[in-house]
Amino acid sequence: MLYGSFVVIALAFIIGGIIMLIVERFRPVPDVLDVDSLPVGRALAIGSFQALALIPGVSRSGGTIVAAMAMRVDRAAAAEFTFFLAMPTMAAAFAHDLLEARHDLGSARGAEIAVGFVMAFLASALVVKPFLQLRPSIRLRAVCLVSHRARAGPARGGRRRLDVGTRHAVAPPELRRRVLRHGAAVHQRRRVHLDLQRRRRSDDAAVRPRCSDGGSPDWARRRRRPAIVLVGTVARNVFGRQSPLARRGLAAEGAGASGRSTRRSSS
């Protein structure tokens, strides 16, 4: 029984990890950018993924965030929704636990639980807020703006025009002024390019620069790899000739062979 649950947990970790990799790489461009505009149907679908967390080893928040991201919900909105979803769910789980364990709740256990409770509160209070603020940084938005101008070339009418057409390319006024002061758009564009390369894996649609026609500029487009290549890479790393597993196997075989040969020579 115990062994069985270990296998389930291990499988949940592995499959969950692969799903996360795939969704991270191939997720569609989000169209829901904040929690309040989440359609009811998608909310229900995300809720169904939450139910999967009953399987041991499946992460409740991980599952819901990944499911939401696959359903075109922005990462920050998905995280916020999953936290709100946690409140009734965890309250229910707590009530259930309390009912089941009400007979063996001694005072000693009470102290343990109190310590765990306080530590969980402190840890969450410290971690959740910075996590939610992992939003596109203002600096990145500002340099995106510059890059728009760099592409647009010198604006007509002698005035420099900022392409702030999309909601997410708007920088705060103070930054906008700074951007205007620095005319060195080409230099900045190079920086955007490097910044995007560095952040390509963690970026959100919100920071992806847009051309005026709605598409991404070609230098900001993601390189897409077919899923089969991804699976192949994973498989090669796990089962391939050079994988740690295979190497260990070869090493053991080699040791066995040398042992046999020495025995044979001594006999």
Added chain:
Amino acid sequence: MIQLGSIFAVMWLYREKILSVVAGLPSSAEARRFAFMIGLATVPALVAGFFFSSSSRACSTAASS
């Protein structure tokens, strides 16, 4: 069971939003919609939990986020 601590932390961080939703329930359609959505999205987990979690172990795993 200690998960309740982290839930309180999250509720504390979102206290403004929660308060505005609760205060807006009688008047604001948006607040009602949000509360309805959260309630609706909780239903699958509650149903699954009701049918499948005979042991507290399964339930506490469900609570681990």
